[in-house]
Amino acid sequence: xDSVIEVKQVSKYFGKKVALNNVNLSLCNSxxxxxxxxxxxxxxxxxxxxxxxxxxxxxxxxxxxISIHDDxxxxxxxxxxxxxDSFLYGNLTAEENLFFYGKLYGVKNLKNRVDELLEKFNLxxxxxxxxxxxSRGMSQRLAIARAIIHDPAIIFLDEPYTGLDPQxxxxxxxxxxxxxxxxxxxxITTHDLEKGWTTAxxxxxxxxxxxxxxxxxxxxxxxxISEIYLNCIKTK
Amino acid sequence: MVNKYFYRTYLFLLGITFLMIEASLYYIxxxxxxxxxxxIIQKIxxxxxxxxxxxxxxxxxxxVSSIIFLWKKEKIWDIIARSSAEIGLIFCTIVLITGPxxxxxxxxxxxSWDARLTTTLILWMIYMAYIFIxxxxxxxxxxxxxxxxxxxxxxxxxPIVYMSIRWWRTxxxxxxxxxxxxxxxxxxxxxxxxxxxxxxxxxxxxxILNVSIYLVKDEIENRS
Amino acid sequence: MKNYFEIVWAIINKDLISELRTKETISSxxxxxxxxxxxxxxxxxxxxxxxxxxxxxxxxxxxxFASVLGxxxxxxxxxxxxxxxxxxxxxxxxxxxxxxxxxxxxxxxxIVVGLSLPIFTIFYNINIFPFLPKLLLxxxxxxxxxxxxxxxxSAMAVNTKTREIMLPILLFPLMxxxxxxxxxxxxxxxxxxxxxxxxxxxxxxTAFDIIxxxxxxxxxxxxxxx
Numbered sequence: 001x002d003s004v005i006e007v008k009q010v011s012k013y014f015g016k017k018v019a020l021n022n023v024n025l026s027l028c029n030s031x032x033x034x035x036x037x038x039x040x041x042x043x044x045x046x047x048x049x050x051x052x053x054x055x056x057x058x059x060x061x062x063x064x065x066i067s068i069h070d071d072x073x074x075x076x077x078x079x080x081x082x083x084x085d086s087f088l089y090g091n092l093t094a095e096e097n098l099f100f101y102g103k104l105y106g107v108k109n110l111k112n113r114v115d116e117l118l119e120k121f122n123l124x125x126x127x128x129x130x131x132x133x134x135s136r137g138m139s140q141r142l143a144i145a146r147a148i149i150h151d152p153a154i155i156f157l158d159e160p161y162t163g164l165d166p167q168x169x170x171x172x173x174x175x176x177x178x179x180x181x182x183x184x185x186x187x188i189t190t191h192d193l194e195k196g197w198t199t200a201x202x203x204x205x206x207x208x209x210x211x212x213x214x215x216x217x218x219x220x221x222x223x224x225i226s227e228i229y230l231n232c233i234k235t236k
Numbered sequence: 237m238v239n240k241y242f243y244r245t246y247l248f249l250l251g252i253t254f255l256m257i258e259a260s261l262y263y264i265x266x267x268x269x270x271x272x273x274x275x276i277i278q279k280i281x282x283x284x285x286x287x288x289x290x291x292x293x294x295x296x297x298x299x300v301s302s303i304i305f306l307w308k309k310e311k312i313w314d315i316i317a318r319s320s321a322e323i324g325l326i327f328c329t330i331v332l333i334t335g336p337x338x339x340x341x342x343x344x345x346x347x348s349w350d351a352r353l354t355t356t357l358i359l360w361m362i363y364m365a366y367i368f369i370x371x372x373x374x375x376x377x378x379x380x381x382x383x384x385x386x387x388x389x390x391x392x393x394x395p396i397v398y399m400s401i402r403w404w405r406t407x408x409x410x411x412x413x414x415x416x417x418x419x420x421x422x423x424x425x426x427x428x429x430x431x432x433x434x435x436x437x438x439x440x441x442x443x444i445l446n447v448s449i450y451l452v453k454d455e456i457e458n459r460s
Numbered sequence: 461m462k463n464y465f466e467i468v469w470a471i472i473n474k475d476l477i478s479e480l481r482t483k484e485t486i487s488s489x490x491x492x493x494x495x496x497x498x499x500x501x502x503x504x505x506x507x508x509x510x511x512x513x514x515x516x517x518x519x520x521x522x523x524x525f526a527s528v529l530g531x532x533x534x535x536x537x538x539x540x541x542x543x544x545x546x547x548x549x550x551x552x553x554x555x556x557x558x559x560x561x562x563x564x565x566x567x568x569x570x571i572v573v574g575l576s577l578p579i580f581t582i583f584y585n586i587n588i589f590p591f592l593p594k595l596l597l598x599x600x601x602x603x604x605x606x607x608x609x610x611x612x613x614s615a616m617a618v619n620t621k622t623r624e625i626m627l628p629i630l631l632f633p634l635m636x637x638x639x640x641x642x643x644x645x646x647x648x649x650x651x652x653x654x655x656x657x658x659x660x661x662x663x664x665x666t667a668f669d670i671i672x673x674x675x676x677x678x679x680x681x682x683x684x685x686x
Contacts, residue, residue: 015376016458053548054686076551087546089537091478103470104550106463130481146546306682361633368629372620381682382616386630388679389612392671393634400637400664404644 002065004029004154004185005050010059012045012209019045021209023059027202029153030183032176034200036191038233042209043189047156050187051079063154077105080152084159086143090132094123094142097131098149105150117145121175137168144175155179157188161195173198193225207233242448249441256434263427271424277338282428284334286435287327288356294324294439295363295391302387305380311454312447314380317387319446321366323439328360351405355398362390467552471560476567478537485533486571489526493576496522497583515584516646520639522580523573524606528628530568531610534561535618544684554681558611562673565607573599586650594649601665602642605672609634612676615683634672641665 007025048054052072063075102110121141176199190196205213212232271278297320305313373379500518538544617626641661
């Protein structure tokens with residue numbers, strides 16, 4: 001199988017601090033990787049590098065066969081990102097936010113796409129409401145709609161469960177299953193073992209900037225995951 | 237980076253600079269004639285012009301290394317740009333101090349909005365701002381890039397500043413200091429020439445030191 | 461090409477909608493500009509004959525201070541919810557962001573000028589209206605220069621700890637030629653002089669605009685990328 005995401009020997013230094021140390025990772029189409037790791041392990045840095053926001057100090061990332069050293073704009077079209085920041089403009093309405101990002105991604109039939117997404121995420125009645133009046137759950141749903149406005153093949157989710165109430169986080173899990181059915185390739189970072197486990201097909205553990213574990217979920221028993229996790233994040 | 241090769245270059249430059257500065261001092265104070273109208277104070281002219289030349293040269297180095305830094309993304313060019321700006325700023329300060337001292341008898345004031353002096357003041361402010369960028373930027377890499385862009389923009393601005401200030405002065409005509417034109421004594425010219433060369437070597441010596449200080453500092457930070 | 465300008469317009473439009481919805485910045489800046497007019501008025505005798513000569517200077521000092529306040533806000537909306545990252549994740553050219561922000565600033569400063577200029581003519585008793593077409597060109601060239609340079613520098617200043625004061629420190633020394641040209645051309649036009657008499661200054665303004673829009677446009681990605 002061809003790999004959609006290929007991370008080869010990526011390292012990142014911030015001055016003297018090593019954020020990522022020789023990270024290798026490879027994901028095939030419609031796989032869903034959950035990347036566990038404590039705070040400061042380098043999860044966000046890795047996602048930022050894969051999504052072209054940061055440039056690695058060493059190594060290469062190829063997304064759908066394109067290297068980040070060659071053509072960042074093309075890679076950006078394949079990727080949708082859901083972060084703990086919503087990337088939404090508070091003084092714009094839900095609809096205006098989606099139209100704005102849709103135009104920047106060059107989405108065809110934008111009007112239909114926006115209607116479809118608002119419908120899908122139960123935001124149609126709020127389409128003309130200013131985003132700054134939205135609840136956390138609503139802006140999370142709109143942020144997801146924003147991230148997939150251009151129907152990306154790959155979706156990155158950086159700590160998506162942070163700050164959500166149980167209801168909102170259940171609905172997020174359902175959305176993720178939906179992505180899975182649509183054959184999207186996903187990477188989710190979290191330190192919540194329970195929630196990260198549900199939607200994964202592959203598990204990775206990142207600690208101190210190193211990949212300590214990379215396995216298919218079928219090879220790991222759910223009961224053991226917390227023990228494995230604790231072993232992996234112990235500093236060597 | 238800081239190795240044996242560096243020390244040899246350093247010692248070589250130290251020797252040449254010492255000789256050239258001694259030679260220029262000898263020329264300035266012994267050989268060059270005392271100017272008739274201005275008297276002994278005119279001797280400051282040799283330091284003044286040499287410093288002015290150096291500050292322009294230093295800022296030109298900032299401009300060129302900033303472009304190379306953005307292009308190649310190698311840290312050494314950022315360090316060269318930063319070192320050169322610091323030295324340029326010091327020489328620019330010397331220009332701003334020696335100018336008024338030299339011209340005070342003519343202007344009858346410590347400051348006149350003479351085109352060249354005013355341009356130098358603006359130049360000083362531009363490069364002061366340049367030096368401000370790095371320590372105040374939260375992210376070190378962003379600070380270096382911002383400084384590089386500013387170094388390019390700032391240098392391109394200098395000729396426009398000079399032109400605009402000259403036009404501004406001609407609209408309000410005023411007796412402008414013009415004593416050094418009209419046939420400089422050949423010995424004076426030679427003296428000026430030697431002091432400029434001496435100062436240029438001084439610049440090379442100081443920039444090598446400054447760059448190596450930043451390199452060592454970098455190495456220490458990376459080790460710990 | 462068409463797509464490129466659609467993107468630029470989308471960003472300008474987004475910023476304008478957002479600003480006009482709250483009117484926070486624009487209303488406070490107009491009040492500030494009028495205050496500068498009033499305060500300067502106290503620095504000389506009422507009805508003094510030299511007012512006509514110093515008025516262009518006062519006008520431009522007010523507009524440059526006002527512009528700095530506006531320019532400082534250029535990238536602030538993008539900090540909310542980390543929108544700047546959202547923007548950087550889209551496949552658009554970084555130069556398009558610069559163009560959009562710069563054009564947005566030109567529009568913004570023009571709105572401030574348009575609303576405060578009538579007040580200036582009343583307070584300083586200078587009838588500018590016969591000279592308006594000529595002044596418009598000078599205003600456009602000057603404001604384009606302020607916005608061209610100011611947009612790039614505000615992208616630098618937004619990453620600093622002291623961004624409010626950093627922008628004028630970076631901007632003012634570089635803007636000396638522009639300030640001189642703006643004041644001189646405005647003064648000459650108000651004295652009824654023709655363009656041919658101030659052609660040197662107009663050329664200088666044009667050169668300033670070309671250089672300080674092109675260079676930031678080309679280097680903007682270095683300022684904004686991490």
